[in-house]
Each structure stands twice: as structure tokens, then as C-alpha cells.
Amino acid sequence: MTDLSPRPESIARFLRGMPKAELHIHIEGSLEPELIFRLAQRNGVTLPYADVESLRAAYAFTNLQSFLDIYYAGASVLLTEDDFHDMAWAYFERAKADNIVHAELFFDPQTHTDRGVPFATVIDGLRRAVDRAGRELDIHAELILCFLRHLSEDAALATLEQARPHLNKFIGVGLDSSEVGHPPEKFARVFAEARAIGLRVVAHAGEEGPPAYIWSALDVLGAERIDHGVQATKDPLLIERLVRERIPLTVCPLSNVKLCVFGDLAQHNLAELMDLGLVVTINSDDPAYFGGYINQNFLDTFAALNLRLWHAKQLARNSFEAAFATQERKAAYNARLDAFAAEFDNSAA
Ligand SMILES: Nc1ncnc2[nH]cnc12
Numbered sequence: 001m002t003d004l005s006p007r008p009e010s011i012a013r014f015l016r017g018m019p020k021a022e023l024h025i026h027i028e029g030s031l032e033p034e035l036i037f038r039l040a041q042r043n044g045v046t047l048p049y050a051d052v053e054s055l056r057a058a059y060a061f062t063n064l065q066s067f068l069d070i071y072y073a074g075a076s077v078l079l080t081e082d083d084f085h086d087m088a089w090a091y092f093e094r095a096k097a098d099n100i101v102h103a104e105l106f107f108d109p110q111t112h113t114d115r116g117v118p119f120a121t122v123i124d125g126l127r128r129a130v131d132r133a134g135r136e137l138d139i140h141a142e143l144i145l146c147f148l149r150h151l152s153e154d155a156a157l158a159t160l161e162q163a164r165p166h167l168n169k170f171i172g173v174g175l176d177s178s179e180v181g182h183p184p185e186k187f188a189r190v191f192a193e194a195r196a197i198g199l200r201v202v203a204h205a206g207e208e209g210p211p212a213y214i215w216s217a218l219d220v221l222g223a224e225r226i227d228h229g230v231q232a233t234k235d236p237l238l239i240e241r242l243v244r245e246r247i248p249l250t251v252c253p254l255s256n257v258k259l260c261v262f263g264d265l266a267q268h269n270l271a272e273l274m275d276l277g278l279v280v281t282i283n284s285d286d287p288a289y290f291g292g293y294i295n296q297n298f299l300d301t302f303a304a305l306n307l308r309l310w311h312a313k314q315l316a317r318n319s320f321e322a323a324f325a326t327q328e329r330k331a332a333y334n335a336r337l338d339a340f341a342a343e344f345d346n347s348a349a
């Protein structure tokens with residue numbers, strides 16, 4: 001296979017076209033301002049912003065919390081099953097354009113049930129879009145229920161109880177929202193229960209919080225993947241473990257810059273993490289808020305860090321390795337990647 005430093009335009013063409021999995025996308029974070037206003041009108045919800053432009057102008061964040069305040073306000077327009085379906089369907093259409101073949105969507109039920117929206121309304125609307133994406137777009141998707149870590153563990157346990165009649169509709173649990181001051185160990189019991197049910201486990205850790213939160217996400221919660229995890233480079237022993245156990249990191253470069261985790265993309269540690277041998281993936285986190293969907297994350301990161309074709313192939317392969325999918329499905333994804341790379345080599349020859 002040729003990897004003789006193709007020109008940046010060629011690498012960009014490869015990045016856009018390569019089949020890939022997205023493993024870190026908060027579906028509520030895909031809610032574009034235009035759709036927020038459309039749903040507000042449909043549901044008779046009054047927003048504290050005059051129009052799409054003034055809402056977008058408010059997207060200037062200084063840290064995770066400054067983003068979360070606006071993100072939860074945006075989600076207040078979601079009331080009906082159709083609203084949840086339409087939000088997820090809009091994401092899947094974008095995902096198809098970016099050549100995503102597999103997507104695992106986070107959703108935050110407590111953001112909605114705390115406003116009086118029934119759990120079933122949320123998950124049935126999302127699930128309808130997931131099933132439709134499989135039929136109409138050839139995208140295999142799954143749902144992961146995230147607990148809000150700024151709320152209590154009892155609230156998370158109550159949410160897991162509400163989810164019990166719907167266990168056939170989602171594959172795992174995660175932990176998101178305000179990280180610092182809410183360590184993973186706060187949720188030890190609810191994750192133990194989720195594991196006992198047979199659910200897969202992920203957790204946000206080391207986005208803004210210390211490496212200690214990554215250790216406890218692994219040791220206390222049993223996390224199989226770490227969402228973000230970029231603070232791991234502060235702890236060489238932790239890096240050693242992540243490499244040895246092939247624990248994937250779902251990294252979100254544009255998010256990290258928008259939330260001021262890194263000053264700019266050129267300072268991002270994604271290349272360093274790959275060089276250290278970690279199973280790194282690139283994802284969009286909350287694309288409507290952070291300036292781009294998955295391909296924009298790939299394109300901007302590759303340009304800023306001067307990454308090569310082998311990085312692109314490795315990142316796509318990592319996304320399939322890290323996915324919660326059968327070995328057969330992963331092999332099929334890798335075969336599609338190989339076919340794409342071979343065709344790319346032929347067209348470049
Ligand atoms: N980047 C992020 N970190 C933590 N919680 C989130 N919820 C949505 N986006 C998030």
C-alpha cells in the first residue's frame with residue numbers, strides 16, 4: 001500500500017471518504033439552532049434568544065460548565081417522540097454524508113425526565129430513528145444511556161429503574177455532565193447494577209478532571225472505554241495501563257478547543273497519544289455547538305498536527321476496534337476500509 005506522504009488535499013479526500021465509526025456523540029449536542037427554533041415553534045416553547053443568530057452568538061464557551069448551561073437550555077424544546085426522532089434523524093443524515101457506518105449515540109434521559117417528559121418518549125423517539133438509519137442509510141447505530149454526574153447517585157439509580165422495561169433498546173451506560181467535583185466513585189453502585197444487567201460501560205473521564213478520575217472510571221465503574229481521557233498524559237503509569245489493556249479513548253478535538261482544554265488544535269495531544277500506542281478515536285462530542293461534525297474534526301486536526309495517511313487508517317481501524325459490535329461486524333467494517341484504501345491507492349497511481 002502506498003503511503004508516500006500524499007498531498008494534504010489527497011489526505012483530506014481520504015478522510016472524507018473513509019468508512020468510520022463515531023463513538024462519542026451526545027445526540028442532544030447535535031441539535032442545530034435552526035432545529036431548536038423549529039421545535040420551539042412547534043411546541044410553543046419560548047426561548048430566551050430572539051433568533052438563530054443570537055443563539056449561535058452565545059456559543060462562546062470558557063469551560064465545560066459554560067457550555068453545559070446552554071446545552072441543557074437548548075434541550076428544553078424536546079417534548080414529543082417525534083422531536084427525539086427528528087433530532088436523531090438530522091444527525092444520521094449528517095453522519096451518512098461523513099461516511100459513518102457505525103454510530104453509538106449518548107442520550108441524557110434525566111435532562112428530559114426532570115422536565116416531565118416520560119422516559120419512553122425519549123427512548124422510543126431515538127430508537128425509531130436508529131432503526132430507520134439501519135434500514136434507509138445502512139448505518140448501524142446503538143444507544144448509550146448517560147447518567148448526569150452533577151446529580152445524585154440515587155437519581156441515577158432511579159433512572160436505571162425507569163430504563164429496565166427498555167433494556168432491548170440500548171446497549172450500555174455512560175457518565176457525563178460536570179466532571180470536576182463529581183468523581184466516578186460517586187456512581188459505584190449504579191454502575192455495578194448496570195454491569196450486573198449485562199450493559200456495556202463507558203465514562204467521561206480526564207476531560208477537565210485529573211488522571212485519578214480515569215483510574216476510578218476503570219477500577220470502580222468498570223469502564224471499557226474512556227470518553228476524552230486527554231489528561232492521561234499527565235500520568236505515565238496510567239498511559240502504560242491504557243496501552244497494555246487497549247482501553248480506547250474517544251477523543252473530541254474541536255470540543256477540547258471550544259471548551260478551552262487546549263489553547264488551539266496545534267497544541268492538542270492527539271498525535272502524542274497515538275505515538276504512545278493508545279487506541280485513539282476521533283469524534284464530534286456536541287457537533288452543533290463545537291463547530292463541526294466528525295469529518296470536520298478529522299480535517300482540522302490533521303491540518304493542525306500535520307498528520308499522515310497512516311494516522312487516518314489507524315484512526316478508522318481504532319474506531320472499529322473500540323466499537324461495541326460483534327467480531328463479524330467489525331471484520332466487515334475493516335473490509336470496507338481496506339476496499340476504500342485500495343481504490344484510493346489505484347486512483348492516486
Ligand atoms: N463534553 C462533554 N462533557 C461532559 N458532558 C457532556 N455532555 C455533553 N457534552 C459533554
Ligand SMILES: [Zn+2]
Pocket residue numbers: 024026176204227285
Ligand atoms: Zn462528551
